[in-house]
Amino acid sequence: MEATLNFEEKDWLACCGSTKFAKEMASASPFSSLDQAVSAARDIWFNKVDVNGWLEAFAAHPQIGQSSAPAAASHAASEWSKGEQSTAISTASTSILQELADWNARYRQKFGFIFLIFASGRSSGEILVELKKRYENRPIVEFEIAAQEQMKVTELRLAKLFATRTRSAATEDRVSIIGGHFTPTPEASSGKPSQEVPTRTRPPITTHILDVSRGSPAAGVEVLLEMWHGAQPRPSFGGRGDAGGWVYQGSSKTNTDGRSGQLTSIVDAVKPGIYRISFNTGEYNPSGFFPYVSIVFEIRESQKLEHFHVPLLVSPFSFSTYRGS
DSSP: OOOOBOOOHHHHHHHSOOHHHHHHHHHHOOBSSHHHHHHHHHHHHHHTOOHHHHHHHHHTSOOTTOOOOOTTSOHHHHHHHHHHTHHHHHTOOHHHHHHHHHHHHHHHHHHSSOOOOOOTTOOHHHHHHHHHHHHTSOHHHHHHHHHHHHHHHHHHHHHHHHHHHHOOHHHHHHHHHHHHHTOOOSSOOOOOOOOOOOOOSSOSEEOBEEETTTTEEOOSOEEEEEEEOOSSSSOOGGGTTOTTOEEEEEEEEOOTTSBOOOOSOOOSSOOOEEEEEEEOHHHHOTTSSOSOEEEEEEEOGGGTTSOEEOOEEEETTEEEEOOBO
16 A cells, blocks of 8 residues: 655745645645545535635746745745746846746736746747737636646645655656656646546536626626526527416525625526526626626536536626636
């Protein structure tokens, strides 16, 4: 039987700067292998850490082009940051560093958080090209990309953490494998661990709201969930003839983390069908453009055991959404 490895909460915090992530990893440990820890980390990061936790983790990184981590970072995190940016720093001219600083400032002003990228092995020129490219993204898209990049960094640091403890050749090799695996690709990973579907501990449909104009969760927003039970099999575009077709499932207001309360019962298999989730954005921001926002989505028979997270990124004059994990 493999020996289990115990780490303290501060060790997990060095791998990912989210306090929630560190506490959840400490609670889930010990782990018998690096693979087991990485699987748990993915699940925690994408399914349990909220918007505040993501932003906290982003803020724990130094700005690209600056190897020194924030003052609150641990010694291990600071040293890992220096190593991860060593190629970028060593290949940067004065003009490139200045351009990186300028674009970092523009990026932060637009999105509300620092530019985050898996920098290990990448030159300053490569990173600058990627920064300019991602600057054109919509906030909802960029927020998801940043979370994926954070997970790549976390996995590499987990490998380093296990390597320092086990001192085994197999684990040392794993660091190189992970570093080589995360070469830039246009596809983002799903962030879902490969494991059997557990008994649910939360409702199958959830949401959270981020106010991108403030860079913080949107608290106190009324959320309403309905399911289609009309005479027609599907609601019509534009709502013609839909009167009485939508049936109330649940409602709540978002908390200080921007997360809604329970909108449905906690069941292992959600009922397949067409759902509508509505956000009372007009009450939240009376001077905004949208009096409310409604999103219609379908859960198929083959998806009834999945979890459906519908985040909303909103500002006074725009909104975006996607299906989260």
